[in-house]
Amino acid sequence: MSGGLHPFQSAPMDSDPAQPQPLPLESAWHTEHFGSTIGRHLQQGQVIALTGEMGSGKTTFVRGLARGTGLSAHVVSSPTFVVIQEYIGPIALAHVDLYRLDAPRDVHETGLADYLTGHFAVLIEWADRLPPAWLPSDYLSIHFTHAGHTSRRASLQAFGPRSHGLLQTIMADTR
Numbered sequence: 001m002s003g004g005l006h007p008f009q010s011a012p013m014d015s016d017p018a019q020p021q022p023l024p025l026e027s028a029w030h031t032e033h034f035g036s037t038i039g040r041h042l043q044q045g046q047v048i049a050l051t052g053e054m055g056s057g058k059t060t061f062v063r064g065l066a067r068g069t070g071l072s073a074h075v076v077s078s079p080t081f082v083v084i085q086e087y088i089g090p091i092a093l094a095h096v097d098l099y100r101l102d103a104p105r106d107v108h109e110t111g112l113a114d115y116l117t118g119h120f121a122v123l124i125e126w127a128d129r130l131p132p133a134w135l136p137s138d139y140l141s142i143h144f145t146h147a148g149h150t151s152r153r154a155s156l157q158a159f160g161p162r163s164h165g166l167l168q169t170i171m172a173d174t175r
């Protein structure tokens with residue numbers, strides 16, 4: 001093994017043939033459907049870091065994911081003031097939106113630590129606003145980008161054995 005990577009840790013996407021190519025999401029429906037595919041395989045304790053510029057589809061993805069776990073998609077919204085929303089269904093979800101986090105150190109006041117204990121699946125919008133030490137060693141990263149005016153792309157990267165397994169399952173299910 002070279003480069004000191006943990007056996008399950010992914011190398012940067014462009015140098016690792018095992019990393020999937022960015023997934024085209026041609027409409028909001030596709031973003032939601034992609035979320036629901038992941039939701040069907042989601043387990044308690046999974047952390048998903050969602051990044052991508054404003055309006056790139058993070059909340060739409062969470063809506064689909066909630067539906068995939070068996071919840072009504074209507075429970076998911078973009079909260080104006082609340083940083084963390086709980087959706088309790090077959091799987092307990094914590095939907096975190098850090099857009100309004102003024103400074104990284106303020107994350108201590110959000111209560112996020114209480115959700116990273118393994119009892120919730122945690123979906124974090126604007127995860128790049130987290131101080132790096134706050135992300136667990138095992139998480140799935142999904143980065144959304146605009147692709148033209150009316151579509152998006154999602155790039156997935158897994159860190160840790162659990163997320164690697166989830167990524168493989170997702171890729172098999174989205175073929």
Ligand SMILES: Nc1ncnc2c1ncn2[C@@H]1O[C@H](COP(=O)(O)OP(=O)(O)OP(=O)(O)O)[C@@H](O)[C@H]1O
Binds near residue numbers: 029052059060
């Ligand atoms: N693949 C897609 N193609 C076209 N439009 C999409 C796609 N996915 C989502 N959208 C649309 O983009 C808009 C913004 O989506 P959404 O609110 O999910 O973005 P967001 O990343 O959560 O934004 P914010 O950064 O403000 O939280 C919505 O109108 C949604 O329907």
Ligand SMILES: [Mg+2]
Binds near residue numbers: 059125
């Ligand atoms: Mg959002």
